[in-house]
Amino acid sequence: MYNVLLIDDEPIIRDGMKHVIDWGKYGFTICGDSENGQEGLHLIRTLEPDLVFVDIRMPGMSGIELVEQAKKEGFEGKFVILSGYSSFSYAQELIKLGIHSYLLKPIDEEELVEILIEIKQIIDEERMIYSELTAYYDLTEEKAWRAVIDGRIDDWQHSVYVKNQRGPFRLAGIKFRENVKRLKIEERLFKANQPNVKVILKDQIIYRLYLDFKLKEMEEDLQAILSSFQTEVDPYACACLSEEFDELEETMKAIEQINDTQDRAFSFSNKQIFQFPIQRSETNRDPLNFEAFGAKVIQALEFKDRILLTEQGEKMMDYFQKSALEKARVQIEVTELVLSVARMIKSQYPDIPMLSKNEWLDHIYHQYNLRELVDYLIEEWWSLSKEIKGFATSGEEDSMEKIINYIDQYYAQDLSLKVLADLFNYNSSYLGKKFKKHTNKYFHEYLEQVRIEKAKFLLANSQEKVYVISELVGYSNMDYFYKKFKSYVGKSPKEYQKYLQEQEVQN
Secondary structure (H helix, E strand, O other): OEEEEEEOOOHHHHHHHHHHOOHHHHOEEEEEEEOOHHHHHHHHHHHOOOEEEEEOOOOOOOHHHHHHHHHHOOOOOEEEEEEOOOOOOOHHHHHOOOEEEEEEOOOOHHHHHHHHHHHHHHHHHHHHHHHHHHHOOOOOHHHHHHHHHHOOHHHHOOOOOOOOOOOOEEEEEEEOOOOOOHHHHHHHHOOOOOOOEEEEEEOOEEEEEEEOOOHHHHHHHHHHHHHHHHHHOOOOOEEEEOOOEOOHHHHHHHHHHHHHHHHHHHHOOOOOEEEOOOOOOOOOOOOOOHHHHHHHHHHHHHOOOHHHHHHHHHHHHHHHHHHOOOHHHHHHHHHHHHHHHHHHHHHHOOOOOOOOHHHHHHHHOOOOOHHHHHHHHHHHHHHHHOOOOOOOOOOHHHHHHHHHHHHHHHOOOOOOHHHHHHHOOOOHHHHHHHHHHHHOOOHHHHHHHHHHHHHHHHHHHOOOOHHHHHHHOOOOOHHHHHHHHHHHHOOOHHHHHHHHHHHHHHO
16 A cells, blocks of 8 residues: 555545545555645655645645655655646646646546556556665666665665765756657767766756766866757756765765755856855845836836846846745746736736736746746836837826936937927927926936036046047037036036046045
């Protein structure tokens, strides 16, 4: 009999499952049940069941978190997810964690029986293979090293090929997508024979166990293999390297390190070799300001500013790379951010067609890495800019603030009162009067003030030539720039630079 554990916060579901079928008839017996994730995880550790049914949504530790933690701790039993929803976007992602399938509530007897028959056949076959390997201590070298990766210490400790091996060791893992054909991978793997590198293919990971290699040599070898693999087999392949260890018994710990590193590598480019642990910045632990971020996105859409929108995407990249969060955590935070931005856009522009919550989730959870995810979001947001005609404002005051913000950001462009009037749907004469009343300055005076202040900042903080700064702040004629700058500051640009240098020496 194979042991089954039930984890669900609804007593009626647990009790119903216990009596819905004759479990013994299909080779199973229920060894325990739990009403929450924490207790369920404890029972997994103590009872070591062969099969676990777990609810996807529970207070405290969710089904996702329970599965991830159990897998990290080396639990090799089968999982079946219980869900009250017929569609949830992370189902396929969970299957990658080792989940066999999922059942919809209320439990259908026939569907449950079909799953049990399938799982029993899988477990039977796995145990037959393990028993055959265990029965013969005289393993081939390939099978002996496979036993090391599988954590079957009793097997490899009797192998003449492995038992006397001494460290230091280092384990590398190259993860590839499920849809890549294994035959194609195997053809690439075993072309070059390196006696001090053991190659093992398991699930969707190529393990390379380095015996007594220098770190630089390992990195060069792994980088060459990764580049070739990405070019010829799988462009999304990701390579990670564990810490050094001295005993083969520590291999499972090295595998945990690789799994953790691959998970956090979601936020980074897969062109590099990731080493455990991925360093995170402790100076950027505050969450993203959703309101400020959304305001910038809307501004970029209103102003048709692709550069500003792209900058927001790069801010997302920078935040998550500094945080070095696990993939699931990144997806959750991005989801919250995206839905917040969607609500802000919808509140200002209710007639714009938007993706539904489930559509957003589906796209977010199907991007292979953060770069792809951010690029997708930028394109999706940018497509909305075509739907925005003019600027949504809550009154004259709000409209003037948006005009001021526009000038402050795009001062270097060829701006005029007529350009702004056309953009914000005003009569240019009326806008001029409103602008003077709001700022106590005529439009051309305000624009000149902004440009000269920006020029002062650049003269003080950059190494650019004066003629370059003149163009950067919106003056194509340098003589005119000199005239305006001296009129405003009382010194020419060169004199102002000299004055700043003298002040710095004195201080």
